[in-house]
Amino acid sequence: MRITGLTVEGLRGCPRPFVLELKGKSLCLVGENGHAKTTLADAAELWSSGDIAAFHTEGCQLAAAIHLDASSATVRITGTGFSHSRTLTAADGAGELVADAPSATAQVAPIPILRHSTIAGFMGRTAGEKKKALLDLLGIGSLNGLREPLKTTVGHVKRDLDAAASQLAGERATVELHLAGEQLLAYAHRHAAAAGLGELLDTQEALLELELGELPPRAPDRGSAVDELTVALTGLPPDPAAAWNTEVGDADRLQLQGTADLLDAARRVIGREDRACPVCEQPVAGWQLLARLAERAAELREIRARMREAEHGLATMQSALERLVGALDLLARRPPKEGWSAAQVLNTARETVDRYRADLGTARAQRTMCPPTPDLAALTERLPDLREQASQGDDDAQTRALIALAELRQKCLRLAQAEERHHALATAHAATTRILELAEEEIETATKDAIERVSALAGEYYDRLRTSSPITDVRLRYKRARAGQVEFTLTYDHRHRNVSPPQRIMSTSQLNALGLALHLARLKLEDQPWRTVFLDDVVNSFDANHRQGLARLLNEEFSAWQMIVLTHDRAFNDILRRSTSGWRFREIAAFSPRGGPQLSDSEPRRALRARLDDGATPMEVAHLARRALEQSLRTPLAKLGYEIRYDPDQRYTAHDYLLALRRGLAHAGSPLNDLPLLDRMETASYMANLGVHDRDATVATTDDLLRLADDLDELDNAFHCAGCGEPVWRQHRPQHGRESFRCGCGALAA
């Protein structure tokens, strides 16, 4: 499929209908930045795919592509056997592709579009991202979506398997605890006999099939209450009464007396009323008195320490009694079986302990004497009896055996279920893991095959883009790391092999060239209906060598394709013009916000005059003026075969052309070099404003432009015969060392 015509209206930089006639041929369209070249590529993308990908990556809505002065955008593309249009509106988005006339082509595939940003973005990606992007480019991108759900599922099944393993271990431990070290069948036999089931439970299956019906409820658990009472009685501390009573008698007396004595003695010492010892009343010297006071203070400190220890004994005993009361209450809440002889003992013990607790509290609070610990030996002696009676409970032996068997059966069934679930999950985990492995093998094989196909051609194309480079043997290599990675490798200077990533060696320009080589190789191998490719500013950052190489590559490998090159690079335009045949070359001569781009329909010099006569503003015609100036100087320079200084990028200014022309005329001895016009042009303000590419052309004034138009007309007249109008280069004969020109009508032009 090829394009014969493209019309775009209301989209991005094209507010009004813009028509690009292609007639199925390749085209190089030159235009300044911001003159809607990329809009044409966007139009092709919108028309063929219903979307513009860049408008999503830049965080915009597709409707933002509609021009600010338009309410909708329409793109119509015609070709051999088809003519469709698609409309984009803010409300409904991109509409369906509508055939303008009955057409055999109902659906179209996306038109291949290579953009500088796409290529640079690809080269800047990580190896993992490159692999994904490359699979997309190679048409197997949906494989990227195969792995992730599988991998996530494997993770979730593993999580469930781990949980099932924990559940299984818990169920197994429950059964083992129930058996308490006894063998299953031995346990079952023993309890079956006690339950009166005879030999029914002689196998495990018999146990599992046992139907016990509704079992009686279990008796209250008195055993744990007896255990708690045992622990409480065992934990009673030694009798604290003796220590407490010893200390509390002496301490109170000594403390009270000692404190009063010390205060009195201190008063006397301070007042020096006497020198008598406050204890023995004997006269003493002052220092002796102080020594005695110090001894007394130390004695009081010891008494206080012993008091604290005795009080701690009381507190410990109180805590132990609290626990004992709790255990007795627990046992009391579980009524003893009728006829329990221990009931009286329990009641008596509870009363005794209660009394003692009260006595302890009083002694501690009021610092009075404490009674000794009551004798609880009677209770201790009855513990075995209590334990025996509690263990019997209310159940008879037969019921207990049945309950034990039923509980064991239930636990065994839960264990079996846990085992089966674990086994099933283990099988599922193994299966999902294996399917994931197989999927990764398939993806890897497919990726390797696809990459292998494109890798060699991409390397070859890169070699042809850049001749005489130390970088050779460029290949794509697949790595198994993570989910698969793809990266370029290369040989540098014939010494360093397998250098990767290429950023280690390559400049930005070389990387872009490599990316372009890869994308072109992919296009060449891709099985798709289009033989049309848009190349949007792909030579950004390319030097002359790369531009020459690309032009050569397009001419040699894509001569059967319709290449639509959108570029601001006039040098690349000139290279293509020289190295290709059958191409169309057009230029966006002017651009205005309301009118959009305007193709150069006539000679720039005449177009400039016409626009100025129509009242165009300097801003609107500044770029056209520059082109007119450059072309008016470049044409005679080229036609007369004069040389210009060498610039590998061929970025010449109007000033360069003018100097070269004058140098050539002077060298040939032409009288044209004496034209006052050329002197005037060298110093003209428009030359400064329009003659340098790096300067903003819009700084030229209307006066500058009118003067320029006049000068260009005069220059054109100077190089044409006044008689017949033929250019001087049609007759070009040096005469006696002095060059002169003779036109077709025979009159001397100069």
Place this chain on the structure above:
Amino acid sequence: MPDPVSQIIDSLFERASVDSVAAPLANSFACAYRDGDWTVERLEASVRGFVASASSATGEPASHAAARRAL
């Protein structure tokens, strides 16, 4: 010309269906893909279905054989 991705998927599930480890889930996963429902939810539903089926293969409650194995 057949879609290259479909060829890869067909190859994958063909291999999985005859793989002794992968076979239990190969068919249900292949159905999920061909139904256009290649999602974690659908794959997990397939796994749950398989586990439920395997757990109740010998009837509820769990088989005595499994109990013997567990004990």
